[in-house]
Amino acid sequence: MDRRSVIKAAGIFTAAATAFLAMPRWAFAAYSQKAFKQKASIDALQNLYGSSATTVSDKITLKAPDIAENGAVVPLEVITDLKADSIAILIEKNPSPLAIKADIPSGTQGLLKTRCRMGKTTNVMAVVESGGKLYTASKEVKVTIGGCGG
Amino acid sequence: MSTIRIKAKERNGLVSVKSLMKHPMETGLRKDKSGKKIPEHWIQDVVAEANGNRVFSVAFNTSISKDPYLAFAYTGKKGDVLRISWKDSAGKTDSAETMVK
Numbered sequence: 001m002d003r004r005s006v007i008k009a010a011g012i013f014t015a016a017a018t019a020f021l022a023m024p025r026w027a028f029a030a031y032s033q034k035a036f037k038q039k040a041s042i043d044a045l046q047n048l049y050g051s052s053a054t055t056v057s058d059k060i061t062l063k064a065p066d067i068a069e070n071g072a073v074v075p076l077e078v079i080t081d082l083k084a085d086s087i088a089i090l091i092e093k094n095p096s097p098l099a100i101k102a103d104i105p106s107g108t109q110g111l112l113k114t115r116c117r118m119g120k121t122t123n124v125m126a127v128v129e130s131g132g133k134l135y136t137a138s139k140e141v142k143v144t145i146g147g148c149g150g
Numbered sequence: 151m152s153t154i155r156i157k158a159k160e161r162n163g164l165v166s167v168k169s170l171m172k173h174p175m176e177t178g179l180r181k182d183k184s185g186k187k188i189p190e191h192w193i194q195d196v197v198a199e200a201n202g203n204r205v206f207s208v209a210f211n212t213s214i215s216k217d218p219y220l221a222f223a224y225t226g227k228k229g230d231v232l233r234i235s236w237k238d239s240a241g242k243t244d245s246a247e248t249m250v251k
Contacts, residue, residue: 036209112221113222
């Protein structure tokens with residue numbers, strides 16, 4: 001490499017670095033596309049947390065209806081007494097089970113409420129990450145599509 | 151008008167936040183009348199900040215219902231400026247601000 005091309009390359013590098021630094025600092029977390037696209041709960045957990053070893057805990061409350069008449073809007077609520085770092089909800093029989101992942105900074109309650117879609121009757125699993133370990137609680141929700149009442 | 155509606159109330163040092171975002175949340179599995187698949191389009195990330203500090207952030211999959219509802223609670227006080235912003239799969243963003251009551 002001669003001198004000229006070195007100077008040229010350095011110039012390009014500097015310009016790129018400046019452009020990078022000048023970009024507005026992106027406030028959003030890196031979206032874990034891979035974990036959300038997994039078709040099995042185990043794989044989703046593995047991609048999200050790097051581990052799929054979970055312990056059932058009675059310190060997590062998962063509130064979900066026993067029967068959801070409209071699978072398009074199923075209210076879900078996760079409350080935990082554990083010191084949560086993050087909360088995730090997995091809907092096992094959905095095309096992609098991982099529905100939501102919330103990061104909980106200290107000072108924020110271990111609470112998450114939202115509304116999900118469910119394709120059919122399925123187990124719903126709430127996963128709480130606390131101190132590097134995964135704790136779960138699950139519940140089955142019966143879904144009657146079409147509103148005929150089953 | 152912002153696409154986000156926020157209600158935030160303080161009680162005993164805890165701020166309860168409820169928010170509703172207007173978004174189609176297309177799953178990419180639905181078909182239109184001619185049988186063509188409607189492309190997926192959904193909110194990926196939502197961030198909540200109180201006085202500039204992040205208090206809650208969440209990532210959605212397409213399995214979250216249309217016009218997503220999100221509720222959480224953090225330790226705060228009356229008068230906090232709460233800001234919620236979202237970013238969707240098309241790269242669009244929106245945000246809204248409210249004062250904690």
